[in-house]
Amino acid sequence: MRVKFAKQGNGEVAIVPRAEYERLKLIEREAEEDAGAARLVARAKKEIAGGQPLLPKAVADRLADGENPVRVLREFREMTQAELVVAVGITQGYLSDLETGKRKGPFVLHEKIARALGVPFDLLALIAVPLEQAEPDRFAKRKEIVREVRRQRGFRS
Secondary structure (H helix, E strand, C coil): CCCEEEEECCEEEEECCHHHHHHHHHHHHHHHHHHHHHHHHHHHHHHHHCCCCCCCHHHHHHHHCCCCHHHHHHHHCCCCHHHHHHHHCCCHHHHHHHHHCCCCEEHHHHHHHHHHHCCCCHHHHCCEECHHHHCHHHHHHHHHHHHHHHHHCCCCC
16 A cells, blocks of 8 residues: 655645545444444443343344334233233223234333333333323313313413
């Protein structure tokens, strides 16, 4: 490889052929990816040492395949729906709807489910929604009531 050096106002620079530059950039990207992977591994080791649960590959595969995480994690913990609804404080019908995707649950509920299952909330966060989206009828009614109270008290909308 031929490298040419040139002096500039801020010091000396190296001029390399474009192919060599591209090769060096590829090495840099791979090194950054390796460093990122190393950070993830170090974080995982720290979490495991701190008591975070390990998931068997079969469970991770089911989650990666897009299966409902509430159902997958409940089954992983060998809990029945009845046991989980008691632990969380919801109805079995609501849990069934969550597991089949018929309903969306709010963040607060998914945090309770994660605690009951002894798993990180991160595993359920992707399917959680804000309360307004989880219970739109309830929020529409609440808005209507607030609007009426404000009107009765002479506030502008």
